[in-house]
Amino acid sequence: MRADRALALHLAVIALLFGLQYVLSPYHQGNLARIMVLATYATGYNILFGYTGLLSLGHALFFAAGMYGAGMSMRYLDFPALAAFPAGIIAATLLAAMIGALALRTTGVAFMIVTLMFAQAGYLTLLYFNEYTRGDEGFVIPQADRAIGLIDLSADDTRFIAAWAIFSVGLLIALAIVRSKAGRVLVAIRENEERTRMLGFNPFPYKLGAVTASGAFAGTAGAAYALLFGSVGASFAAIQYSIEPLLFVLLGGAGVVLGPLVGSVLMFYLIDYAREVTTAYLIVVGIALVLLILFARKGILGSLRRRSDGWLP
Amino acid sequence: MTLLSAENLVKDFGGLRAVNVGAFDLPEGEIRAVIGPNGAGKTTFVSLLCGRIAPTSGTIRFEDRDITALPAHDRVALGIAYTFQITSIYPNLSLFENVMLPAQRRAGLDRTNDAADRAMVALERVGLSGRAFERAGAQAYGHQRLLEVAMGLALAPKLLILDEPTQGLAEGEIENFNALIRSVAKESTVMLIEHNMNVVMALADRITVLNFGETLAEGTPAEIRANPDVQTAYLGG
Numbered sequence: 001m002r003a004d005r006a007l008a009l010h011l012a013v014i015a016l017l018f019g020l021q022y023v024l025s026p027y028h029q030g031n032l033a034r035i036m037v038l039a040t041y042a043t044g045y046n047i048l049f050g051y052t053g054l055l056s057l058g059h060a061l062f063f064a065a066g067m068y069g070a071g072m073s074m075r076y077l078d079f080p081a082l083a084a085f086p087a088g089i090i091a092a093t094l095l096a097a098m099i100g101a102l103a104l105r106t107t108g109v110a111f112m113i114v115t116l117m118f119a120q121a122g123y124l125t126l127l128y129f130n131e132y133t134r135g136d137e138g139f140v141i142p143q144a145d146r147a148i149g150l151i152d153l154s155a156d157d158t159r160f161i162a163a164w165a166i167f168s169v170g171l172l173i174a175l176a177i178v179r180s181k182a183g184r185v186l187v188a189i190r191e192n193e194e195r196t197r198m199l200g201f202n203p204f205p206y207k208l209g210a211v212t213a214s215g216a217f218a219g220t221a222g223a224a225y226a227l228l229f230g231s232v233g234a235s236f237a238a239i240q241y242s243i244e245p246l247l248f249v250l251l252g253g254a255g256v257v258l259g260p261l262v263g264s265v266l267m268f269y270l271i272d273y274a275r276e277v278t279t280a281y282l283i284v285v286g287i288a289l290v291l292l293i294l295f296a297r298k299g300i301l302g303s304l305r306r307r308s309d310g311w312l313p
Numbered sequence: 314m315t316l317l318s319a320e321n322l323v324k325d326f327g328g329l330r331a332v333n334v335g336a337f338d339l340p341e342g343e344i345r346a347v348i349g350p351n352g353a354g355k356t357t358f359v360s361l362l363c364g365r366i367a368p369t370s371g372t373i374r375f376e377d378r379d380i381t382a383l384p385a386h387d388r389v390a391l392g393i394a395y396t397f398q399i400t401s402i403y404p405n406l407s408l409f410e411n412v413m414l415p416a417q418r419r420a421g422l423d424r425t426n427d428a429a430d431r432a433m434v435a436l437e438r439v440g441l442s443g444r445a446f447e448r449a450g451a452q453a454y455g456h457q458r459l460l461e462v463a464m465g466l467a468l469a470p471k472l473l474i475l476d477e478p479t480q481g482l483a484e485g486e487i488e489n490f491n492a493l494i495r496s497v498a499k500e501s502t503v504m505l506i507e508h509n510m511n512v513v514m515a516l517a518d519r520i521t522v523l524n525f526g527e528t529l530a531e532g533t534p535a536e537i538r539a540n541p542d543v544q545t546a547y548l549g550g
Contacts, residue, residue, distance in 0.1 A: 191403040191404070191405055191406065194365075195397070198397070199389065199415045
């Protein structure tokens with residue numbers, strides 16, 4: 001029964017998001033499309049950080065791998081959008097598996113540093129091969145190419161539905177992972193890795209699976225970003241895009257499936273409004289985070305869950 | 314039949330030889346207590362057996378198979394379960410979830426048993442089934458110790474290694490604990506490190522005494538009680 005209640009809640013959120021397109025102004029509808037793509041990224045990041053307890057500072061690399069995997073295959077190989085999208089996901093997933101296999105030799109702070117270094121190396125590589133990647137100023141995917149058959153992905157309403165579909169599938173996959181047997185092992189590794197090993201579970205393949213899955217989510221979001229918003233550039237591989245999903249997850253609630261969505265919405269609008277007031281909008285973000293750590297360390301949904309008997313997955 | 318044996322097992326920490334056991338044999342079905350003064354190398358010794366740490370040299374065999382190089386999680390799969398000296402549970406999960414994990418590990422091996430049933434049975438055996446859905450970290454220390462034992466039981470091991478399981482249990486709880494271990498011993502071989510001599514004398518078929526990492530004596534409780542070397546080691550002199 002508990003399980004059904006959780007599934008119903010997530011389906012209701014998905015339905016609510018779909019309905020919002022009929023209510024919101026075009027400006028907010030565009031924002032929400034962007035938020036849902038970023039929330040997909042953060043939802044995957046939550047599997048690694050929130051559920052497995054591994055803090056990566058390098059996921060921008062996987063986001064960029066999805067973005068460039070889609071963008072480059074369209075630009076140089078004339079892939080249609082429908083083939084470029086999975087190409088981006090595959091590129092990011094393979095890269096995440098490889099980097100995960102290396103970075104997981106370390107733990108804790110060392111893992112943060114190693115992932116950060118890999119991402120920085122990737123970022124600099126994109127700039128180094130500027131001739132091909134147009135890393136410094138980015139390149140635009142022509143509007144005519146951003147279509148699947150007759151469906152134009154650059155139009156407001158189709159773009160919203162595409163972002164919504166990607167997020168919805170991502171959310172349900174994340175829910176399924178978290179509630180699976182393997183998901184319980186991930187939480188066990190987060191809570192007490194040595195104990196989990198002594199219960200007969202080899203932590204390494206589970207942790208590698210979490211890195212790879214979160215990398216696949218990041219790549220999906222990156223490829224979707226390229227196709228829906230048309231821009232590809234090295235700036236998406238920079239450190240702030242690694243920190244962004246961490247902020248979303250912390251704000252919304254680490255280790256809650258819906259946490260990243262809540263965090264993405266709030267942080268996006270917080271930055272949006274702060275920008276209107278001051279150019280130093282990052283100060284506002286910083287203050288928000290300090291308040292969060294002081295008063296709601298488990299994030300918004302994490303704090304709510306403690307009052308709801310913990311049935312929220 | 315010998316279930317577990319060790320030969321010339323050595324562990325050095327820097328210049329310190331923490332364990333140096335020439336020969337150790339544990340027959341199937343026995344309750345074996347490992348005792349010794351503080352710092353005698355008891356925990357290090359069983360950690361070598363269950364694979365938490367790697368030996369400097371020597372051989373460990375389980376059911377006639379050389380497991381010296383086998384990682385700890387694979388030894389668990391073979392049937393060696395270990396409960397920690399310092400309570401090591403999942404404090405933020407419920408008791409049921411704590412036991413569900415090893416039950417699930419076990420159910421993955423033979424699918425005839427339902428993991429949830431197995432988990433509840435394990436909790437029931439240690440007397441904690443009434444608290445199954447309470448948070449583990451909120452339990453009294455003695456109950457957390459019993460939860461550790463339940464996690465070991467849920468693995469349905471061939472060999473259950475308990476590292477100071479009665480530490481922190483009240484006198485009244487120790488009676489129940491002894492009864493529990495006797496019932497466990499019908500299905501599993503049990504090896505326990507224990508400081509409480511009443512528990513050792515009541516439960517152990519045989520006792521291994523370690524001192525400075527080496528086997529000082531081995532025998533039945535009566536033999537150990539009468540051994541002058543053991544008395545010297547414990548009382549000093």
